[in-house]
Amino acid sequence: MTKTKALIDNLKSVCANYGLGNDGNEFKIITQVFLYKFLNDKFRYAVKQEKPELDEAENFSKALLDLSEDEYQFLIASLDPNIPRLRPEHLISHLFVKQNDSDFAKTFDDTLRQISIENAEVFSVKSFSGAKDTLFDELTQFISDSSQRDAFAKALINKLFEFSFEEMFEQKYDFFATIFEYLIKDYNTDSGGKYAEYYTPHAVARIMAQIMVPTPVKGVKVYDPSAGSGTLLMSLAHQIGEENCTIYSEDISQKSSNMLRLNLVLNNLTHSIPNIIKTNTIAQPTYLDTKFDYIVSNPPFKLDFSDFHADLEKDVFKKRFFAGIPNIPKTKKESMAIYLLFIQHIMFSLSDTGKAAIVLPTGFITAQSGIEKKIRERLITNGWLRGVVSMPSNIFASTGTNVSVLFLDKEADSEHIVLLDASKLGETVKEGKNQRTVLTPIEEQLIIDTFNNKQAVEDLSVVVTKAEIEVKNYSFSAGQYFEVKIEHVDISSEEFNAKMKTFESNLANLFAESKELEKEIKNNLKGLKYD
Structure with missing residues (x-):
């Protein structure tokens, strides 16, 4: 849990360092990069469960890349339909090795676009018309200074490479409710108003x-x-x-x-x-x-x-x-x-x-x-x-x-x-x-x-x-529908008579004050003049 929150904080720090802190696009970047990381690790975990020898490989992405096309397709077909379908070149570990290549920002964006296309059937949200959204945007395009985009993409990949979800997949998923809240806690406003839902x-x-x-x-x-x-x-x-x-x-x-x-x-x-x-x-x-x-x-x-x-x-x-x-x-x-x-x-x-x-x-x-x-x-x-x-x-x-x-x-x-x-x-x-x-x-x-x-x-x-x-x-x-309850207290006849005398005395005093107030009001009215 602590490590996952640290990952979210690190991603927010990268955005801040490249001028996107509190930017309207920061929400998209943080949530989409986090989702990419989760899908990457979910795929790796599922593949290792299906083909244990890949878990023992020194370089997982290279071992996956070394499979023949038929072997790869057979492996993909054996996965649960809800597991994302990634190619070896889509993996974070592959991008980590390629991060010093020229136009790395383009490679990063192209990777996310390909993942979107190949997983649209399961992971896309539809609108009323039936149109499907894209799973990922071209995230480096949110950096207005194009000369900084490669460095931005590298910074994101480095943060993702340092962390793994795989050990968490053995656990019950309830703890992700807390992670989700932590992930979106800074993005619950819209024009200053709370998103109550x-x-x-x-x-x-x-x-x-x-x-x-x-x-x-x-x-x-x-x-x-x-x-x-x-x-x-x-x-x-x-x-x-x-x-x-x-x-x-x-x-x-x-x-x-x-x-x-x-x-x-x-x-x-x-x-x-x-x-x-x-x-x-x-x-x-x-x-x-x-x-x-x-x-x-x-x-x-x-x-x-x-x-x-x-x-x-x-x-x-x-x-x-x-x-x-x-x-x-x-x-x-x-x-x-x-x-x-x-x-x-x-x-x-x-x-x-x-x-x-x-x-x-x-x-x-x-x-x-x-x-x-x-x-x-x-x-x-x-x-x-x-x-x-x-x-x-x-x-x-x-x-x-x-x-x-x-x-x-x-x-x-x-x-x-x-x-x-x-x-x-x-x-x-x-x-x-x-x-x-x-x-x-x-x-x-x-x-x-x-x-x-x-x-x-x-x-x-x-x-x-x-x-x-x-x-x-x-x-x-x-x-x-609640019962109205009346509390009864037993008192003697002497106590009752004493209470009644007190009530009578208080009432007489109130009547006397009322009469004095009545006289005062009448006198004040007589003194009023209209000019």
Whole structure:
């Protein structure tokens, strides 16, 4: 872990030394070079597992180069489909030897381009139109002074050559979640604003995953219509088992899609990269005809979607948006509640036994009218509500909005719906200028166990029926179902009489003060003159 973080820091140092520190292209360079290194080592590891004699060779890249074309092709064909396909001349060890050749920057860029082309089928992200992106850019072209490009490429290769991932491939992949966060931690801003979707707190993600999948499952389809960098998807995949699920995702951001690709590679989910789609999920959904077993989402709460509002009114969308589409306000279009469209999209996308967990503003669970109430009514009528967990304030550092997690299940037990109020849990920590609430591991487990065991715990949770929710005007707030407790204290008749005399005395004094104040006001009014 420490060595991997040092590699990331070294790559950032190289960028800084060549004038690219905090440059808009630094993100591409760091993440793509890191990905190249990971794929290089993944290929080397897989080849050595398949052909152990190559592991004993003094020079691996030369030994690979010495294979006949038939031997090389046979070796490549024997590898798992999710292993990158590299040629000997693509390896970092080969480039390390060639680094003093003329036009080394061109050699470096050409190598990455060839890897992109030969691995496009598995590693490219598609857009709604079906067009595939390139895995790597021509990275040295970001150096404006062409005379420095060879030196820049050499510096990158030297940093990569000093480090190896291969020993880590024997381990479980969970630690790569931390590496991924460290890798992108400096790139989570866009015009000064936080990319909240990159940072769904891991506690929230774990709670969602462990409530959704309390028992083992296999061969399931997992989907996030607003995937961001994939925190929710990774947590759910780890809970299910990477080999037991296929991931699908949509997100409008190219940057998010590239981050998610890297996250899938690091977390042994390469087989799902072809299912990453860069698109506007609401206006141009790719998976409209696909139904999913598990859906997780932390959608944008508010966003201006006035540009494609009219398109959503078309017949093809009416079945999906059964509860309606928020109107376009005359002012503050950026406050349009787009999350209401995501909830309806998710409900539409569930399989016959589908389950979902959605992060949404807590105001949704009690709104007395409008689209919010229509959605809640439909969930109760259909028997799809499994429960709600209302989170502590400021559990997201980037937003002050109180959030709840809505759990849907087409096989839900409508006689035992769990409403849990975790707002009083957590510890406050400071992150820069922001304060955030952090749940302790014990509190996380308390929420998960209470919910999964359908327990009513004083001041924490209630277990209610479908009928009880209907009576409460379809409120999903636990607080509205808590018992109101009145504390009784026994007192003697003498104590009671003494208390009553005190109340009478205080009341008489207040009445007297009121009369004096009344006189004073009248006198002041008489003294007023108009000139």
